[in-house]
Amino acid sequence: xxxxxxxxxxxxxxxxxxxxxxxxxxxxxxxxxxxxxxxxxxxxxxxxxxxxxxxxxxxxxxxxxxxxxxxxxxxxxxxxxxxxxxxxxxxxxxxxxxxxxxxxxxxxxxxxxxxxxxxxxxxxxxxxxxxxxxxxxxxxxxxxxxxxxxxxxxxxxxxxxxxxxxxxxxxxxxxxxxxxxxxxxxxxxxxxxxxxxxxxxxxxxxxxxxxxxxxxxxxxxxxxxxxxxxxxxxxxxxxxxxxxxxxxxxxxxxxxxxxxxxxxxxxxxxxxxxxxxxxxxxxxxxxxxxxxxxxxxxxxxxxxxxxxxxxxxxxxxxxxxxxxxxxxxxxxxxxxxxxxxxxxxxxxxxxxxxxxxxxxxxxxxxxxxxxxxxxxxxxxxxxxxxxxxxxxxxxxxxxxxxxx
Amino acid sequence: xxxxxxxxxxxxxxxxxxxxxxxxxxxxxxxxxxxxxxxxxxxxxxxxxxxxxxxxxxxxxxxxxxxxxxxxxxxxxxxxxxxxxxxxxxxxxxxxxxxxxxxxxxxxxxxxxxxxxxxxxxxxxxxxxxxxxxxxxxxxxxxxxxxxxxxxxxxxxxxxxxxxxxxxxxxxxxxxxxxxxxxxxxxxxxxxxxxxxxxxxxxxxxxxxxxxxxxxxxxxxxxxxxxxxxxxxxxxxxxxxxxxxxxxxxxxxxxxxxxxxxxxxxxxxxxxxxxxxxxxxxxxxxxxxxxxxxxxxxxxxxxxxxxxxxxxxxxxxxxxxxxxxxxxxxxxxxxxxxxxxxxxxxxxxxxxxxxxxxxxxxxxxxxxxxxxxxxxxxxxxxxxxxxxxxxx
Numbered sequence: 145x146x147x148x149x150x151x152x153x154x155x156x157x158x159x160x161x162x163x164x165x166x167x168x169x170x171x172x173x174x175x176x177x178x179x180x181x182x183x184x185x186x187x188x189x190x191x192x193x194x195x196x197x198x199x200x201x202x203x204x205x206x207x208x209x210x211x212x213x214x215x216x217x218x219x220x221x222x223x224x225x226x227x228x229x230x231x232x233x234x235x236x237x238x239x240x241x242x243x244x245x246x247x248x249x250x251x252x253x254x255x256x257x258x259x260x261x262x263x264x265x266x267x268x269x270x271x272x273x274x275x276x277x278x279x280x281x282x283x284x285x286x287x288x289x290x291x292x293x294x295x296x297x298x299x300x301x302x303x304x305x306x307x308x309x310x311x312x313x314x315x316x317x318x319x320x321x322x323x324x325x326x327x328x329x330x331x332x333x334x335x336x337x338x339x340x341x342x343x344x345x346x347x348x349x350x351x352x353x354x355x356x357x358x359x360x361x362x363x364x365x366x367x368x369x370x371x372x373x374x375x376x377x378x379x380x381x382x383x384x385x386x387x388x389x390x391x392x393x394x395x396x397x398x399x400x401x402x403x404x405x406x407x408x409x410x411x412x413x414x415x416x417x418x419x420x421x422x423x424x425x426x427x428x429x430x431x432x433x434x435x436x437x438x439x440x441x442x443x444x445x446x447x448x449x450x451x452x453x454x455x456x457x458x459x460x461x462x463x464x465x466x467x468x469x470x471x472x473x474x475x476x477x478x479x480x481x482x483x484x485x486x487x488x489x490x491x492x493x494x495x496x497x498x499x500x501x502x503x504x505x506x507x508x509x510x511x512x513x514x515x516x517x518x519x520x521x522x523x524x525x526x527x528x529x530x531x532x533x534x535x536x537x538x539x540x541x542x543x544x545x546x547x548x
Numbered sequence: 549x550x551x552x553x554x555x556x557x558x559x560x561x562x563x564x565x566x567x568x569x570x571x572x573x574x575x576x577x578x579x580x581x582x583x584x585x586x587x588x589x590x591x592x593x594x595x596x597x598x599x600x601x602x603x604x605x606x607x608x609x610x611x612x613x614x615x616x617x618x619x620x621x622x623x624x625x626x627x628x629x630x631x632x633x634x635x636x637x638x639x640x641x642x643x644x645x646x647x648x649x650x651x652x653x654x655x656x657x658x659x660x661x662x663x664x665x666x667x668x669x670x671x672x673x674x675x676x677x678x679x680x681x682x683x684x685x686x687x688x689x690x691x692x693x694x695x696x697x698x699x700x701x702x703x704x705x706x707x708x709x710x711x712x713x714x715x716x717x718x719x720x721x722x723x724x725x726x727x728x729x730x731x732x733x734x735x736x737x738x739x740x741x742x743x744x745x746x747x748x749x750x751x752x753x754x755x756x757x758x759x760x761x762x763x764x765x766x767x768x769x770x771x772x773x774x775x776x777x778x779x780x781x782x783x784x785x786x787x788x789x790x791x792x793x794x795x796x797x798x799x800x801x802x803x804x805x806x807x808x809x810x811x812x813x814x815x816x817x818x819x820x821x822x823x824x825x826x827x828x829x830x831x832x833x834x835x836x837x838x839x840x841x842x843x844x845x846x847x848x849x850x851x852x853x854x855x856x857x858x859x860x861x862x863x864x865x866x867x868x869x870x871x872x873x874x875x876x877x878x879x880x881x882x883x884x885x886x887x888x889x890x891x892x893x894x895x896x897x898x899x900x901x902x903x904x905x906x907x908x909x910x911x912x913x914x915x916x917x918x919x920x921x922x923x924x925x926x927x928x929x930x931x932x933x934x935x936x937x938x939x940x
Contacts, residue, residue, distance in 0.1 A: 165862070434940065455932075470562075470857075470858040473561075542850060544843070546819075
């Protein structure tokens, strides 16, 4: 306890105690060190090449081999048995890849596709999807959004209708990360098209057979070109009488909306962590430049206008980080702080975009050039204010939490 | 599995814990009963009654973080933080908070931290008891953020110092019984030439030159002080001669942190008041809060407030555990002072005409909040400090 003590000793910092956040233990820090160095050694060197080729599935297998995909999953399924906070460590470490697309592809696997299978799946489903998923041997995707329904999940039109003891799936999904390469998908369907929320059911659907061929009735109708996230494959998927057994239902029939609403929470917080970590990387890179680049006889960082820009960027990034950590602390301790999670996601994704823009500005002409990679970070960052719930949806959720 | 619903239940965010709840509620009850109802009257009078110090002392609020042997409660900085946050949250005005805290949290700590036992007996004990009111005097007409540029000088004479100069913008300056005052004690001046002397109002040559009128903080008195050949005995030197800069730095961290914490409380109050108004006030056939534009505005305010809280509590945690925290404290000060001003302005907008009227207290909140980005180190000074921590 730091009861104020006599004498001037009050201002002496105790460096020995460390300044790390209380949600992280030494084990988290050790993992952070090893994973970060792996990302820097094995992902970062390829960041430019993967913009043209997508990140290779072999990279995910390698992450699986090293145990990084299964950090927060139980050992019985091949995970490491760590707590929720490891998912933040992972997101922060991935920021060193320099490739938003790669980070997104991995995060879809570890934070969007596999968690619901772990929590809602049958033992059989866990064996077939979770175990190989954690090894990186099977790549998953999550199918919610449709051409006509994004934030308004209840308006989806993809149907899964019972025919004998099988469900027949018809419809299309779009903006699906990992969609073109995925082996399976967690698919949000209407099992009762008359209902809105109550008609929604989740399925785990194989998209490819053991030979890697697309299953009958399923096609990747388009690989989408995007503003950023070029290292990630994004698909428009079509389901035309795709037949799945009743055992493909994930969780309970008619409860899919609630399952998804739950699932989005953990994902949003991880997205927020990715944003503050991404902002930190951009600031580091730009700071290096500002100390080197001279104009009017001195490094540009020594001009007050630029110095204050850095102060602003660092401050909002730190605020986002602390917001995410304290909310994660609540979440990890069994609270369900939807309001704060939503706020943290909104705040972090915005500051990430603002920081990206300021960094481009500080780098000037170089910032606009591909070589310096800030323009890419800018393009990559922009998705955060749309994906995993747009800013406007976040604001609505927050406002409604106050009864408005 | 069952779906977990957000029940709204939240545990106390560290560094606070359940053990702080009782103090929080005590403060809330006190403010609601004994401060809130009088704020308008005190604002108009341009000061709150001096007896309020005595009442706060009686309840132990002035000595929360000081040891019992000086009449304090033997608590720590977290207790002080609770007091400051709750004072703002439960409706104390900016001026009341400023007057109470300029004494207990800004003038007394240097005496406790740097004073001799005799000095503590004289000023700290009386201060904690609410019998003597203190103020801290650093800013001058010609030197604010640039502390090293102060001109008030204390020349060594037989038995002590002769002080000449002036101080301005001094909270409690008009009513203070003693002033913890920064003076230049050598010719070169600068960081190595500053000393702190405790000046007392009855000393000949010590004069309250003006009671200043301000944009906000009306219930606190703000003074301009003039010193003409004030004889100050050597025993009133606080800390080492020429060692005053250390005292300033030690004080700044806590002062800025307190400002951040007060803002966190004030923001929460503004949001509570605004939500209640938006749900009650109808326009075009429904409560205005049910319009998306208002709903989103409130969401923006609340997000800003909670981000501020997370940043501030982390800085407080570092401070409390003795970690290096200049960066985090500066960030918290910068973010919160702006955030509370923006939120107060948004609240005024949502309240419309009522917001502009004195009765609702919102226009006062805006005026009070405007000092934040200036007092305790301006936004620009915060950014200079932060730039330096980044090697710029």
